[in-house]
Amino acid sequence: MSDIILKNISKAYDGKQVLNHFSLTLPEGKRTCIMGPSGCGKTTLLNILCGLQKADEGEIRNLPGKISVVFQENRLCEQFTALENVRMVAPEKTETAKDILASLGLVNDLYQKAASLSGGMKRRVAIARALCFDAPLVVMDEPFKGLDEETKETVMETVMQMTEGKTVLIITHDEQEARRFADHIVIMQEH
Amino acid sequence: MAAVVFALLVWQAAAMLVNESLLLASPVQVAGRLFSLIGTESFWQTVGFTTLRIVSGFLLGFFTGVLLAVLAGRFKGLEMLLHPFVVTIKSIPVASFVILVLIWLGSRHLSVFISFLMVFPVIYLNTLQGLKATDVKMLEMAKMYHLSFAKKLKYIYVPQLQPFLYSACSIALGLSWKSGVAAELIGRPDFSMGDMLYMAKVHMDTADLFAWTVVIILLSQLFEKLFLLLMKKGFEGVMK
Incomplete structure (x- = not known):
């Protein structure tokens, strides 16, 4: 896989320009962090990158067929266990799924239904699901939101280890988090 | 259980107060009639006849409703195409359908068709609503x-x-029995519970009427519990 190139991406909603000829290169195997105020188009950019929204203009080059995503919301199947939520994206990797959940501090909660987990635990399950899915590009929208400082440190460490060699795009509001995590940081501004 | 005993006591007290079995048979009289009915071969033949038809009508309505709702959820054109039919089936009185079906098909399979017609729109519309509410x-x-x-x-x-x-399903299961037996009451196919209710009316036999009504309630409840249990197991099986 080569660098992923977003070129002149534009998107408007109801006449409001959210992205205006935005260009960005995601270097292969590196972690890129996007920061910026609310409403500057970070999540829209992520959705366009994932193919969930269409750009009005512009193009994306070298986009892989598989992308691991941690959405802004957890998007878990609430009636299923933490393990089942991770396993569903890679059924053949049950042991890996267990190991990832354990490394994220959920070793005792593998068989708990997602509905009964706390907000922070659900977030970690959503992260584990993305890490278990074998994709060359990992996209995360505020993945560490809602985690306490100690847990955040452990989770960040695991994410960094497990995404080693993959291209990673992360969206955050936390500058410290960005400095700790990213190889390079991109600041987006509101129009 | 205590509520059932209380209701039976109220019923017995009311029957004793009225003191006219033609107007209100007592629970003891109904139980006696029920026991004498259970011992006859024609009772089981009648129960089998009606149950088979109503259950068939329900299952037909259930599977057709789910299948068409899934297809309509996938293809908007089909939903629009089915809409007038579903609205019509939902709005037309059961009696009109019963008479039409009697003319077209005769009385023998009347309750299958009527149960189907009552069940189908309920299942179809609820399934479609559920699919539309799926989180994007x-x-x-x-x-x-x-x-x-x-x-x-x-x-x-x-x-x-x-x-x-x-x-x-909990709405449609009750509907299928009510409408199926009502259809049999009008169409009067031989060996049907509807026909038994009609005969009770003709002979002004209140104990018979109550006994058959109790049988219908018990069968309806039994089928409802059994079907909902099977459905729960089915869902658990799929989600395992």
């Missing part, structure tokens, strides 16, 4: 993780549809 964000997640249709069914659609189907 979960479908986006499924798309990103390349989940197959079988997995989407297991992880997203089945949990989503479960409450809609439960509530639809």
